[in-house]
Amino acid sequence: MIVNESMKVVSHRLLARNIYELVLEGELVKEISAPGQFVHVKVGSGIDPLLRRPISIAEHNQKEKKMSLIYRAEGKGTMQLSLVGAGGRVDVLGPLGNGFDVQQGEGRKALLIGGGIGVPPLYGLSKSLRNNGWEVKHVLGFQEEAVSFYEDKFRELGPTHIATVDGSLGRKGFVTDVIENESIQYDQFFACGPNPMLKALQDRLSGNGFLSLEERMGCGIGACFACVCHLADDPEGTDYVKVCSDGPVFPVGVVAL
Amino acid sequence: MIVNESMKVVSHRLLARNIYELVLEGELVKEISAPGQFVHVKVGSGIDPLLRRPISIAEHNQKEKKMSLIYRAEGKGTMQLSLVGAGGRVDVLGPLGNGFDVQQGEGRKALLIGGGIGVPPLYGLSKSLRNNGWEVKHVLGFQEEAVSFYEDKFRELGPTHIATVDGSLGRKGFVTDVIENESIQYDQFFACGPNPMLKALQDRLSGNGFLSLEERMGCGIGACFACVCHLADDPEGTDYVKVCSDGPVFPVGVVAL
Amino acid sequence: MTRLQIELPGLSLKNPIMPASGCFGFGREYSQFYDLSELGAIMIKATTEHPRFGNPTPRVAETNAGMLNAIGLQNPGLVSVMEKELPWLSQFDVPIIANVAGSQMEDYVHVAREISKVPNVHALELNISCPNVKTGGIAFGTIPEVAMELTRKVKAVSEVPLYVKLSPNVSNIVEMAKAVELGGADGLTMINTLLGMRLDLKTGRPILANKTGGLSGPAIKPVAIRMIYEVSQAVDLPIIGMGGVESAEDVIEYFHAGASAVAVGTANFVDPFICKKIIHELPALLDELNVDHISQLTGRSWRKHEQAVYRP
Amino acid sequence: MTRLQIELPGLSLKNPIMPASGCFGFGREYSQFYDLSELGAIMIKATTEHPRFGNPTPRVAETNAGMLNAIGLQNPGLVSVMEKELPWLSQFDVPIIANVAGSQMEDYVHVAREISKVPNVHALELNISCPNVKTGGIAFGTIPEVAMELTRKVKAVSEVPLYVKLSPNVSNIVEMAKAVELGGADGLTMINTLLGMRLDLKTGRPILANKTGGLSGPAIKPVAIRMIYEVSQAVDLPIIGMGGVESAEDVIEYFHAGASAVAVGTANFVDPFICKKIIHELPALLDELNVDHISQLTGRSWRKHEQAVYRP
C-alpha cells in the first residue's frame, strides 16, 4: 500500500561532496516490498518547490521501521532537503513502483552495476540478494572520488570495482570499461544509473538483467503520463510502460532506451 | 541610511493570541532616527512569500543595537515569520519612512492612540516623548482581551485606557468612545491604527496631531507608487504623498483618508 | 453535506470538487487513496478516437509555483476508454465528465457521439485548448468562429450536456466564451494551461522534448480568477473553474469569481488526498464565512448586492 | 567587463541588465543603494502627456510567486519628467529608455516627440501593453493593425530608436511582433504583465481597487520565455526580455530564449540591490558555462548549430 507520511529524520549526514544520506523512520517502511522501490519526497510545506522529488530507497529495515535515502543536493528541492536536521520531519509518499525481483539464487552470481546517484538502491538490493543466497559483485561508476560513497559498505558484501571518469578513484573510465576489461562473469545483472549508461548496458551486456530507469515525474503513481517509455519491440507504437508505476525496474530489453 | 541586513534574532515570543514580539540585533538599528519608522521584512529566502512585509519598529536601543517588532501572525508571511527561532536570522530592509517628530515638550501633554497592531510603534514613541519631557497618556484599542498586549508596559510610562470591541478588557467600544467619554486633555495627539480609526480621529479630534498610516506596499522605499494617498486639500488631484517614504507618519489633515 | 450539493446541466454533484482532466488518469491510481465516490465528479483524461502515445519525454518541468507539461494527449483511445476505463469507473457513485479531444472536427464529433452514450458519462468537456497538440488545436481554441462551429457540431451529436474548456492563451476570453455559448454549450470549464517554456541553464535547450508546454499550478491562479470574473458576468453558462487550486480557500475564491464548481489539477500530484481533504474542509470554512450553501458565493466578487439565493 | 557589453539600436550597454519600467521610479530611490552608472540602462516609469494620479489604492496584491499591480500609470507628466527627472538622471553615466504611454495616438506622438529630444534618452519604449488603463490601451496592445499604425506614427517623430513593449495577453504574440516590426520598430521589449486578479476570502471582493491588475514576478517567467523563443525566431529585431528575472541564471535563460538584454522588475522590490548583484554575478556564470561573451548565448535554444559569433 502506498502511504503518505510525515517521517521522522533519524540522521542526516554528508557522505561525499553534495551527497547526503538521510535516514527516516516511520510506518511507511512496513509497506516496502522490494529493493529498488522509491519514494516521492515533498520538500518544505509550501509551493517552492512545488513538486515532489523521486528518490530511491537505498536500504530499509522493517523491524526498526527505518529506511535510508542517498541523494545528491543539486537543484532547488534537494538543496532545501539537505537543510532538514535530525528530529525534523519529511513528507514522504511511498513506497512507489516495483523494485527488483529478488528470487532465491543459491550460488548464482549477481553483477550489480551502478552509476552516480543510481548507486544507492543497489546497496539494499545487494544485501537482499546475499540474504537470498546469491554471490554479489559490484561495479560502481562515479564522476570522481570526491562524489563517491559507500565503497566500503559494498566491499563488505562482495567484490567491488570502482570506475571514475577522471581516474581519481579505481579505474579511469566508465562501468562498461571495467566490465569488459575484467571480463566479469555473472548469471544475472542489475543496473541503475543515468539512461545513457543503461542504454550501453542493454546494448552490450549479454544475459538476463534488470535495469532501473529514471524519468522526470509528475504524480509518481501512474496517473499523469509524464514518465512513459516506448517498448523496445515497438519503439514507434502506442504501447508504453510508466517508469513510476510499472517500473522503475524493468527486465533488460523491454524498454526502448 | 537604509540598509539591508540579515539580523540576528535575540528573542521571539508570543505576547497574546497570534501576537508576537521579535527582538532583532544588528547594525541597522544605528540608522533608526525616530519612533514610528518601519522595516520591510523578507520572510524565508525563496519566492513564497514573494514580497517583503512592512512592520513598525516598536522600540529600539541604539547602544545594544537591538530593536523589537510586534506583529500579528495572520497571513502567509507573518505566519512563516513566527516560526523563526532565537539565534536565527531575519532579512530586514530599513529603517524606512519618516517617523514621529518628537520635539522637546517640557510639561506638554501627549495623547497616544493606538488600535490593534497599530499599538506597537506607540510604545517606542511614548518612551521617546517621556525622555523629551512630555507627559504621556495612552488610549489603546483591541478586538478583545486575548489579543491585547503591553498594557503594563504602557502603564509604566503614563495613564493608560483600554477599549475592546467586546468589552473583555477595559471599556467596551472604540478608542474614540474612550477619548470622548473621559474628555482627555492633550496638547498634541499621536495615532496609529487601521485607516477607519485614523479617519474618525482626523474628523473628530481637535488640535495638533500626527497619524501613522497603513497601505499595501510593493517596494517600501518610494519607487513603485503602490502606496500613494491623495492630499486632503485636493482629494481628486494629481498631487500625492507616498506612505512608505513620505510617511508613514503625517500631520493630521494632510492626507485624504 | 447538502450545503455543498450543486446542480449543473447533466451533473448532480454531491459537492463541487472534482479532479481536472489529465491530472487523475482514469481514476485507478487515486482509488488506492480514497473512495472515488466521495468526489463531486471526475474529469477523465482526454480521449481521442485512436490510441495516442503523446510526446517524447521529458514531458514535465517544474517552474516557479507551477509546472509545465507536454503530455500530448496520451490515451488508450475511444474503444479502450469505453470498454475498460468507464465500466471500471461505474463501480463508483460519481458522475464522469469525459474530456474529448481530436485534431479535426470529425474526430471530436465521433468521440463525442460514442462516449456520450456510456451511462456513467454525465457530461462532455470539449478540449479545444490543449496547447500541446499541433494540428488544428490552436485554431479551435483561439478563433471564436471555429470554436462556435465545433461546439455546434459536437452539441448536435452529444447525448449529454456539453461543457467547453477554454484556453487562456487568447486576447479576449469573453469573446471566446460568447462564441461557444452561441454554439450551444451548456457550460464552460476554464482555464486550461498557459503556454510556457523552460530552458536548461547549461545546454540552453528546452527541458521539454516538445519544447513548449502548458503551465499549470498556483502560478496561474490570478489569471484564471480574472478570466472567470470576466466571463461569468458576460455569459449565462455555469463555469467549472480551475487553475492552481490547492485548498478550500482557493475553492471559495473561484466561487467568488463566478465559478459554480471547481476542478483540482496539479495539486493531486503534490498531495494525492487533496480533493478529499478540500471536500472535508469546506463545511467548516463555510461556517467561518457565515454561509449556508456554497452556491451562494458564486459571483460574489461582482454581484451588486448580496442577493439571497438558492436554499436546497 | 567587456564580455557583458552589448550594442543595440541607440543603446551602448556596459552590461545587458536594466531595471524595468515602473519598478524603479526615476531612479532616485535606488540611487541610495548603489551607483546607477553601474546599470546597463534604466527604463523609467511610464510618462504621459499630463500628470496622472493613477488608480485608487490598494494597488498591489501578492500572489503565488508573483504580484498584481494596478498603479495606473501614475507619473508627474511630460514636463516634469523632462525638467526634473531626466536632468537629475543625467549625473549618471547610463542611457535612459523612456517608457511612453497615453490614451490616444496623439498623446503617444506628443510625448515621444518631446521626450526623445532629451540628451540622456537613448531610446523609447512604447508602452502599448499596460493592462491597467481602460481607454484605448487594449486595442493598442492586442490588435496588430492598431499597434503597427501607432508604431509608425511614433517612429516618425522620435529622434531615438523605438522599442515596442508587447503585451502577453494575446492569442498570437508573433503576429503582434511582426506588426510592430512592419511599423518600423527598432526593437522589442517583452513581456508586460499578464492580466490577473485576486479576491478577498472574507468579503469576496477584489483586493485591488481597480479590480484587475497586471501579474509580474517569477510566476510569469515560463510565459515570457516561450514568447521570446517564438518571437526571436520570427522577427529581425533585438529583444529586451523581462518577466520574473531574479538571478544571473534567469538572465542566461532569457538570452537562450532569444533576448539580447534583460530587464528586472518586481525583484527590485524584494532586493533593492538585485540589478547590481546580477551584474556582478554574470562573469563567473559565463566562466562556468564556458562562454566568452554573453551575446553568444542569444537564441541558443533554437539555433541549429553552435554558431561562432561576436567577439568584441
Ligand SMILES: Cc1cc2nc3c(=O)[nH]c(=O)nc-3n(C[C@H](O)[C@H](O)[C@H](O)COP(=O)(O)OP(=O)(O)OC[C@H]3O[C@@H](n4cnc5c(N)ncnc54)[C@H](O)[C@@H]3O)c2cc1C
Ligand atoms: C525513480 C527515480 C529514483 C531516483 N533516485 C534517486 C536517488 O536515490 N538519489 C538521487 O540523488 N537522485 C535520485 N533520482 C533523481 C532525483 O529525482 C533528481 O535528482 C531530483 O528530482 C532533482 O531535484 P532537484 O530539486 O535537485 O532539482 P531541480 O532542478 O530543482 O528539479 C526540477 C524538477 O526536475 C525534476 N528532475 C530534475 N532532475 C531529475 C532527474 N535526474 N530525474 C528525475 N527528475 C528530475 C525534479 O524532480 C523536479 O521536478 C531518482 C529519480 C527517479 C526517477
Ligand SMILES: Cc1cc2nc3c(=O)[nH]c(=O)nc-3n(C[C@H](O)[C@H](O)[C@H](O)COP(=O)(O)OP(=O)(O)OC[C@H]3O[C@@H](n4cnc5c(N)ncnc54)[C@H](O)[C@@H]3O)c2cc1C
Ligand atoms: C507602515 C506599516 C507598518 C506596519 N506595522 C505593523 C506592525 O507593527 N505590526 C503588525 O502586525 N502589522 C503591521 N503592519 C501591517 C502588516 O504589514 C501586515 O499585517 C502584513 O504585511 C500582512 O502580511 P501577512 O503575511 O500576514 O498577510 P498576507 O495576506 O500573506 O499578505 C499578502 C500581501 O498583502 C500585504 N498586506 C496584507 N495586509 C496588509 C496590511 N494590513 N497592511 C499592509 N499590507 C498588507 C502584505 O504585506 C503582502 O504583500 C504595518 C503595515 C504598514 C504599511
Ligand SMILES: Cc1cc2nc3c(=O)[nH]c(=O)nc-3n(C[C@H](O)[C@H](O)[C@H](O)COP(=O)(O)O)c2cc1C
Ligand atoms: C499533466 C497534465 C495533463 C493534463 N492533461 C489534460 C487533458 O488531457 N485535457 C485537458 O483538458 N486538460 C488537461 N490538463 C489541464 C488541466 O486539466 C487543468 O486545466 C490545468 O492543469 C489547470 O489546473 P491546475 O493548475 O489545477 O493543474 C492537464 C494538466 C496537467 C498538469
Ligand SMILES: Cc1cc2nc3c(=O)[nH]c(=O)nc-3n(C[C@H](O)[C@H](O)[C@H](O)COP(=O)(O)O)c2cc1C
Ligand atoms: C508596480 C509595477 C509597475 C509597472 N509599471 C509599468 C509602467 O509604467 N510601464 C511599463 O511598460 N511597464 C510597467 N510594469 C511592467 C514591468 O516593466 C515588467 O514588464 C513586468 O513587471 C514584468 O517583469 P517582472 O516580472 O520582472 O516584474 C510595471 C510593473 C510593476 C510590478
Ligand code: FES
Ligand atoms: S509520474 Fe505520473 S505517470 Fe509516472
Ligand code: FES
Ligand atoms: S511601497 Fe513602493 S512607493 Fe511606497
